[in-house]
Amino acid sequence: xxxxxGNPVISSLLMVSPLAxxxxxxxxxxxxxxxxxxxxxxxxxxxxxxFEFDNYAFLFGSPVTYTVFFNTFKYALITWACTLVIGxxxxxxxxxxxxxxxxxIALFLLCTIPFWTSNIIRMIxxxxxxxxxxxxxxxxxxxxxxxxPIEWLLFxxxxxxxxxxxxxxxxxxxxxxxxxMRIDKSLIEAARDAGANGAQILWNVIIPLTKxxxxxxxxxxxxxxxxxxxxxRFMSGSQSANVGRLISNDIALLQYPSASATAIVLLLTxxxxxxxxxxxxxxxxxx
Amino acid sequence: xxxxxxxxxxxxxxYGATVAVDAINYCFKSDSYTCLLGPSGCGKSSTLRMIAxxxxxxxxxxxxxxxxVSHLPPAQRGTAMMFQNYALFPHxxxxxxxxxxxxxxxxxxxxxxxxxxxxxELVDLTDLAARLPDQLSGGQQQRVALARALITRxxxxxxxxxxxxxxxxxxxxxxxxxxxxQKELGISFIHVxxxxxEALALADDIIVMNNAVIEQAGPARDVFNAPQxxxxxxxxxxxxxxxxxxxxxxxxxxxxxxxxxxxxxVEGNVTAIEYQGTxxxxxxxxxxxxxxxxxxxDSTFFANPHTPGDRIGLHWDSKDQHKLTA
Numbered sequence: 001x002x003x004x005x006g007n008p009v010i011s012s013l014l015m016v017s018p019l020a021x022x023x024x025x026x027x028x029x030x031x032x033x034x035x036x037x038x039x040x041x042x043x044x045x046x047x048x049x050x051f052e053f054d055n056y057a058f059l060f061g062s063p064v065t066y067t068v069f070f071n072t073f074k075y076a077l078i079t080w081a082c083t084l085v086i087g088x089x090x091x092x093x094x095x096x097x098x099x100x101x102x103x104x105i106a107l108f109l110l111c112t113i114p115f116w117t118s119n120i121i122r123m124i125x126x127x128x129x130x131x132x133x134x135x136x137x138x139x140x141x142x143x144x145x146x147x148x149p150i151e152w153l154l155f156x157x158x159x160x161x162x163x164x165x166x167x168x169x170x171x172x173x174x175x176x177x178x179x180x181m182r183i184d185k186s187l188i189e190a191a192r193d194a195g196a197n198g199a200q201i202l203w204n205v206i207i208p209l210t211k212x213x214x215x216x217x218x219x220x221x222x223x224x225x226x227x228x229x230x231x232x233r234f235m236s237g238s239q240s241a242n243v244g245r246l247i248s249n250d251i252a253l254l255q256y257p258s259a260s261a262t263a264i265v266l267l268l269t270x271x272x273x274x275x276x277x278x279x280x281x282x283x284x285x286x287x
Numbered sequence: 288x289x290x291x292x293x294x295x296x297x298x299x300x301x302y303g304a305t306v307a308v309d310a311i312n313y314c315f316k317s318d319s320y321t322c323l324l325g326p327s328g329c330g331k332s333s334t335l336r337m338i339a340x341x342x343x344x345x346x347x348x349x350x351x352x353x354x355x356v357s358h359l360p361p362a363q364r365g366t367a368m369m370f371q372n373y374a375l376f377p378h379x380x381x382x383x384x385x386x387x388x389x390x391x392x393x394x395x396x397x398x399x400x401x402x403x404x405x406x407x408e409l410v411d412l413t414d415l416a417a418r419l420p421d422q423l424s425g426g427q428q429q430r431v432a433l434a435r436a437l438i439t440r441x442x443x444x445x446x447x448x449x450x451x452x453x454x455x456x457x458x459x460x461x462x463x464x465x466x467x468x469q470k471e472l473g474i475s476f477i478h479v480x481x482x483x484x485e486a487l488a489l490a491d492d493i494i495v496m497n498n499a500v501i502e503q504a505g506p507a508r509d510v511f512n513a514p515q516x517x518x519x520x521x522x523x524x525x526x527x528x529x530x531x532x533x534x535x536x537x538x539x540x541x542x543x544x545x546x547x548x549x550x551x552x553v554e555g556n557v558t559a560i561e562y563q564g565t566x567x568x569x570x571x572x573x574x575x576x577x578x579x580x581x582x583x584x585d586s587t588f589f590a591n592p593h594t595p596g597d598r599i600g601l602h603w604d605s606k607d608q609h610k611l612t613a
Contacts, residue, residue, distance in 0.1 A: 189341050190374035194388035194439065195362030204390070208378045 031267075038260035047256060055261035065246075065262075069269070072242040075157075075232070076225045079164040083221050084214065086165065087172025091213075092206070094173075095180035096188075111173060114166075123163050123234055130154040130162075155237030163235045168224055172217035179213025180206070215281040219274055226270050243269075292317050292352075293338070293443055293475065299346035300333045307333040309499040310347060315443075315477065315492075320469050322486035322507075323479045325496035326522070332447060334496070335479045339368040339445050352442060362388070367441035371448045373432040375420035381407070382416040385434045406434040409468075426457045430464075437472070444469075446478040450485060462489055483523050487511060495519050512539070513609045520611065527579050528611065535611040542607035543581035545569065545593070551600020555579060557593050569593065571601060 041050040059065050090111065098104045114122060129135045130153040137149040152158055183206065191201045229244025243266045250259035293315040300308040308330040315321055323331040336342035338349055340361035348357040356364040375384050382403050383390075389399035407413050410430040420428055429449060436444055449465070450458045466489055469476045480486055486493050487507055494504040495518075503510055503519045514520035520528050520537035527538045548554050555571035558578070567588040569581045579601055593599060 184372070184374060186370045186372060186374040187376060189361075190368075190370055190376070190435075191387070191391075193339065193341070193361045193368050194391055194435070196387075196391045200391050204387075205376060 034260045034263055037256055038264050040257040040260075042255055042257040047254075055257050056265075058258070059261050059265060068241050068243055068246050071240060072226055072244075072266075075160060075164060075242060076222050078161050079168065079225045080218060080221050082161065082165045083169045083172040084218070086169050087176055087217060088210075088214070090169075090173050091177035091180055091210075092202075094177055095183075096206075108177065111170060115170065119167055120230065120234075122167065123231055126159065126163055126166070126235070127154060130159055155235070155239055157236065157240060159235040160232055160240060163231050164225055164228070167231065168221045171220035171224065172214075175216035175220070176210055176213040179210050183209050211281045212283045215277060215283050218277060222273060222277075223270055226266065226273075292350075293477075294350040295334070295338075295347070296350060297347040298334065298337060298344055298349060298357075300330070300337060300342060301345040306499050308337070311496075311499075311501050313494060313501060313504060315475055317475060318473050319491040320466065320476045320478065320489055321492045321494065322490035323477065323494050323496060324481070324483060324486040324522075325502075326481060329496040330499040331479050331481075331494075331496045335368075335445050335447055335477060338364075338443070338477065339366055340364050341368070362391075362439070365442040366445055367436035367439045367443075368445040368447065369429075369432050369436045369449055372452060373420075373428045375428055375431055375435070377420055379419075380416065381412065381418050381420070381423070381431050384420065384431055385438055387435060388439045403434070403438060406438045407431075409437070410434045425453050426461060429453070429461060433465075433468070441474065443475045443477060446476060448479055448481070450480070450482075458485075465489065487523075495522060497522070513537075515609075515612050517611050520609075525582075529577060529579065530575065537609045537611055538579075538603050538607055540568070540580045541566070541582040542603050543579060543601055544587075544603065545571075545581055545583065546600045546602060548598045548600045550602070552602040553579075553600070555599060555601055557595050557597045557599055559595060560593065571599060573601065 038055055039051045039053070041048045041052060041054060094104055094107055098107060127134070131137070132149050132151070132154070134154070136153055137146070140146045141149070187205055187209075188201060191205050196204060226242075227244060229242065229248045232240055232242050232245055233248075243262060247259045247262050247266070250256070250262065295311055295313045295315075297310040297312055298308060299306065299310050311330075311334065323334060325331045333342055337344050337357075340356070340359060344357045348355045350356070351365055356366075361368070376387065379387065382400060385406050386394075386399040386403035389402060394402075404413065404416065407416055410433055412427060412430050412434065415423060415427060420431065423431065429452075432449075446465070450461055453461060462485060465476070465478070478486075478489060490507045492505060493507045493510045495502045495510060497518050503515050510519065511523050511525070514523060514526060514537050517528050517535060517537075520526040525540055527540060527543065529536050529538060545551070553573045555573035557569060558572050559570040561568040561570075562585070563582075565585060566582045567585050569583060569588070571579050571581065573579055581601060
């Protein structure tokens with residue numbers, strides 16, 4: 001035993017083994033399983049282990065797939081743009097306009113309060129607000145802004161994106177705020193000393209230095225939105241679909257091989273998207 | 288008084304109830320190297336930052352070149368500041384760091400790069416123009432910061448503890464370069480430091496600050512040679528502060544000589560002897576439990592050496608005895 005411990009190779013292997021085991025069981029194994037199942041054959045009433053590309057052929061042959069993937073990207077892109085603008089503004093305000101650390105922390109915690117309830121509850125709470133006879137419509141009507149209730153407030157792409165932005169803006173705020181707090185305040189002074197005005201400081205100093213934070217936030221938001229299915233289902237009233245819903249429908253119909261194939265394609269799409277994003281910004285400094 | 292002078296007119300800085308700078312008046316000579324010297328928290332940095340425009344003036348005014356600049360933004364004052372940790376933009380190359388203020392003015396790329404190259408030549412960094420600040424040594428970073436400040440063609444360059452981040456060897460070399468640069472450019476440098484040796488080595492004029500006020504200001508030699516207050520004498524070092532019947536006096540340690548007990552002005556017991564190479568530092572206790580330090584050339588000392596416990600006489604010329612007002 002003593003000899004075993006003395007061996008540097010074995011002791012380092014022992015040290016990595018707990019994490020490696022966890023990753024193996026909870027990450028590698030399930031993915032491997034999905035990959036295997038995605039090649040199986042399925043009929044209406046049975047699933048047969050096999051190795052064939054029928055599921056993929058069907059997936060890539062169906063026009064629905066392309067619409068759904070397009071929808072997924074559309075949600076991701078619009079949500080990303082909205083969360084970026086809101087998240088950056090909030091983080092900027094917290095980091096550069098709030099002067100004392102106590103207030104910064106207090107206001108930051110305030111931002112996290114919505115996270116004390118579950119995603120689904122926060123999502124559903126929009127329904128009475130946005131509905132045909134909901135608070136939004138009746139208020140607008142009482143102000144005389146509209147005569148007829150606005151139909152597209154709920155069960156529409158608008159509602160889906162609104163819910164996404166509501167759910168995921170904090171994932172943008174946190175990394176951007178974190179990066180901004182690390183910016184040396186004397187850099188701002190140096191920029192002002194060189195004659196930069198507020199907008200120039202923002203564009204030439206703060207945004208370039210915040211890029212890693214923006215990128216981490218972007219990865220959070222994009223992966224969360226691309227993998228979501230419940231928000232799309234609730235907020236679109238089952239009228240829109242993204243890839244997540246495609247998979248969940250397949251699962252509901254017990255079409256596991258087809259669901260697996262879709263999941264693998266989605267996984268690869270997300271990985272490629274992140275790989276492209278990482279080419280633009282080096283986030284290693286932040287980690 | 289020429290128009291180019293920078294003048295502080297009862298400049299005051301208050302943070303809530305605390306007064307950081309208390310109504311100081313001073314007129315900086317043009318084309319001179321001035322050091323603001325004092326212990327930390329004495330208000331020297333606040334003064335510099337008020338001149339730069341990074342701190343608002345609570346009261347009083349700052350006049351540069353005949354204009355009251357107290358409420359102008361930093362870039363419109365004709366000053367440029369070099370920050371303590373240099374504050375180089377980490378995402379920009381050396382060249383772009385230097386060209387930053389020109390970019391802010393909207394100068395086109397080719398022109399601002401040409402001008403930045405000229406500045407880099409001045410500080411001898413042409414070869415490193417494409418590097419990022421992280422890839423430079425401390426001394427090189429400092430020279431980039433200098434070039435970046437000088438490209439705005441300031442009338443006054445403000446330096447906030449510029450040498451404190453460097454190692455001692457580099458510090459001595461860089462202070463030589465700073466001094467040379469000031470002479471070459473013919474503009475005023477105002478340099479904040481807490482090191483008296485740095486101030487003496489660099490400055491034409493020294494302003495010693497303590498507790499938010501100027502204790503003494505004047506040519507470096509006068510400030511060192513003839514301190515007016517006990518604080519200045521102790522802070523500048525090299526002085527004995529002695530309480531004599533008609534008040535407190537400062538006497539330079541190298542102006543004190545020793546003799547036989549009965550021949551001196553005062554008698555004392557040797558308490559410690561320290562060999563310092565060119566000099567020997569001898570401490571003696573005189574009446575009234577006052578310690579006096581005498582710096583004696585080593586040849587003189589070893590011609591007639593003493594050991595702790597010896598009774599000796601100490602004396603000095605009356606012209607070396609400076610009366611302290613406080």
